[in-house]
Amino acid sequence: MKLHNFCAGPSILPQTVIDQSAKAIIELDHIGLSLLEISHRSNEFVAIIEESIDLVKSLLNVPEGYEVLFLQGGASMQFAMVPMNLLSVNGTAGIVGTGVWTSKAIKDGQCIGKFVEVASSEDKGFTYIPKGFKVDSHLDYLHIATNNTIYGTEWHQIPSFDLPLVADMSSNIFSRPIDVSKFGLIFAGAQKNLGAAGATLVIVKKDLLGKTGRKVPNMLDYTAHIKGQSLYNTPPVFAIYTCLLTLRWLKNLGGLAEMENRNQAKSELLYKEIDRNSLIYGVTEKEDRSRMNVTFRLQDEAMNESLSAFFAQRGIVNIEGHRSVGGFRASLYNALPIESVEVLVEALQSFEQSHQ
Amino acid sequence: MKLHNFCAGPSILPQTVIDQSAKAIIELDHIGLSLLEISHRSNEFVAIIEESIDLVKSLLNVPEGYEVLFLQGGASMQFAMVPMNLLSVNGTAGIVGTGVWTSKAIKDGQCIGKFVEVASSEDKGFTYIPKGFKVDSHLDYLHIATNNTIYGTEWHQIPSFDLPLVADMSSNIFSRPIDVSKFGLIFAGAQKNLGAAGATLVIVKKDLLGKTGRKVPNMLDYTAHIKGQSLYNTPPVFAIYTCLLTLRWLKNLGGLAEMENRNQAKSELLYKEIDRNSLIYGVTEKEDRSRMNVTFRLQDEAMNESLSAFFAQRGIVNIEGHRSVGGFRASLYNALPIESVEVLVEALQSFEQSHQ
Numbered sequence A, B: 001m002k003l004h005n006f007c008a009g010p011s012i013l014p015q016t017v018i019d020q021s022a023k024a025i026i027e028l029d030h031i032g033l034s035l036l037e038i039s040h041r042s043n044e045f046v047a048i049i050e051e052s053i054d055l056v057k058s059l060l061n062v063p064e065g066y067e068v069l070f071l072q073g074g075a076s077m078q079f080a081m082v083p084m085n086l087l088s089v090n091g092t093a094g095i096v097g098t099g100v101w102t103s104k105a106i107k108d109g110q111c112i113g114k115f116v117e118v119a120s121s122e123d124k125g126f127t128y129i130p131k132g133f134k135v136d137s138h139l140d141y142l143h144i145a146t147n148n149t150i151y152g153t154e155w156h157q158i159p160s161f162d163l164p165l166v167a168d169m170s171s172n173i174f175s176r177p178i179d180v181s182k183f184g185l186i187f188a189g190a191q192k193n194l195g196a197a198g199a200t201l202v203i204v205k206k207d208l209l210g211k212t213g214r215k216v217p218n219m220l221d222y223t224a225h226i227k228g229q230s231l232y233n234t235p236p237v238f239a240i241y242t243c244l245l246t247l248r249w250l251k252n253l254g255g256l257a258e259m260e261n262r263n264q265a266k267s268e269l270l271y272k273e274i275d276r277n278s279l280i281y282g283v284t285e286k287e288d289r290s291r292m293n294v295t296f297r298l299q300d301e302a303m304n305e306s307l308s309a310f311f312a313q314r315g316i317v318n319i320e321g322h323r324s325v326g327g328f329r330a331s332l333y334n335a336l337p338i339e340s341v342e343v344l345v346e347a348l349q350s351f352e353q354s355h356q
Helices: A015-026 A043-060 A074-086 A100-109 A222-227 A237-252 A255-276 A301-313 A338-353 B015-026 B043-060 B074-086 B100-109 B222-227 B237-252 B255-276 B301-313 B338-353
Strands: A066-071 A092-097 A114-120 A142-145 A165-168 A185-189 A200-205 A280-282 A293-298 A328-331 B066-071 B092-097 B114-120 B142-145 B165-168 B185-189 B200-205 B280-282 B293-298 B328-331
Touching: A015 A237, A015 B015, A043 A066, A043 A200, A043 A237, A043 A255, A066 A222, A074 A100, A074 A165, A074 A185, A074 A200, A074 A222, A092 A100, A100 A114, A100 A142, A100 A165, A200 A222, A237 A255, A237 B237, A255 A280, A255 A293, A255 A338, A293 A301, A301 A338, B015 B237, B043 B066, B043 B200, B043 B237, B043 B255, B066 B222, B074 B100, B074 B165, B074 B185, B074 B200, B074 B222, B092 B100, B100 B114, B100 B142, B100 B165, B200 B222, B237 B255, B255 B280, B255 B293, B255 B338, B293 B301, B301 B338
Parallel strands: A092 A114, A092 A142, A142 A165, A165 A185, B092 B114, B092 B142, B142 B165, B165 B185
Antiparallel strands: A066 A200, A185 A200, A280 A293, A293 A328, B066 B200, B185 B200, B280 B293, B293 B328
């Protein structure tokens, strides 16, 4: 049975990425060696990382003055690195609380320096994106998470602030065009829209660096990675190669404008069914609904197991909500084909009919 | 032409690891999904990481009271994490200088706290392992690198010290049995003897933790990773899978005693030729010669290019010395078959004959 994989991450990748990365493990580009057994300083790998960086720059239209880095440790490592590199010894960073991931960023950040939560949607279980709040422009930077996988909310408008904006884009980067010039720093774990788990993308405005008065070990210092062109030490070779393949796939299908069209079509199809179907309801504010992670719940939660079994029979897998909130969550990342969403919508309709 | 890959890392892996990891990318164990698109909290991946940890424990005979972790960032990240977790706010750490990697550990460590070099072999270009030095037992710990890839030296005897010993074993872990109880903490980047680049092994004695008086962000805190059983956040799934496959291979061939026999045979064969061949010489003190990285130089370095070309004609690749020292370096990691060493020895003999 064909599986429809709605996993929140690590998540579905384009089939061509899977096929080509498996092939490169057997032998990379007819060089007689596996991708896994070449030096990261070989011509072959330097070409891989350079093309990856160039594709990030061209797909996101990264302006001059920004550096693109491939690092390790996921968004969680950035919760430490960002304040180490951008929060001055006597400064304060701001953060907008939109769920578990911003809470973790605060907690980790407070090991480095001062943090203040300038707004939060915790009052309604993180089911919306805070708006209209004020930000003190004396803060060193403001941290937001542009998409919140657990709750299914997304920032559809990025307000302009009078201070550097740091964005955790782990779960919606490359899903739509963005204006990079609005941000001081963007970071994203690879394992949703970019590639296999193990690589972390960072895009940083260079002139923000070197101003904190802190001594930072090299592996945690963006400056060292910029100087090393993401080869300061041995990088996660395989994970970066999957990023290259995914970026090539994105470019070939028409870039981020086309990707946004597809993601819009997929999420609208599913939200339309959620709003129509009498047995289920959407959890989040409509205007803040995520295109990447669509959350919904049964009116009668006693039917949860029965719906899960109904999905499983149709090859619909990894659609349970995060363990902290329950319910259901369909992650519609870039590589998920609209056919999988159609199968899901049909399943929801059949489930409703079978209960009439 | 079959290639003989003497790369210092990322380096040759067992063929079965390459074949099986490529297969798992296409489909993992008949589950209908690629290894790359499953959740790290799935039963499948939890089984992978648990078996990996169990194999590390059984192969190295890890005593009670130690934790085995799979992290990210390589040895370079450990240069920051070790002092963050083991060096108390007012304490001092000691280190034995045996080359570039211990120098980096000092430099990074000094961003965290106080370091003192208790001995060094820099006076002779790091061509030997310091011995007979004294260590102040009031130091919080002593850091050593058990094998030095660039120079080709290795600690064949680990002295007993009256303080916790921290060992960077990136380039000789799993090459021979070790007595883990002699160490407070062992770390190793995966990309030599353990698996693909992107995973880092840490073995830590639990009762050393939580005593520094420092606030450490979760991703840099061993305690958080112990609590999360190496799943605190999304781990490098693929790299860890290659570690599992390599550890299974090691166990199947007879474990570390058998591995040591093989590594001894390979390195003795090559050192014997180095000592016999009139055109070349070994760089390091004989008693400190590494079994993993065999360094040698031509008596007449004007012949360097000619020897490189001679090697290339025979499929002997990645045998140039590190760019900081020059010369030649044959890395004989676990997965390198003795046949490749035989081809290398024959090439050295032919080269000598062709110059008589």
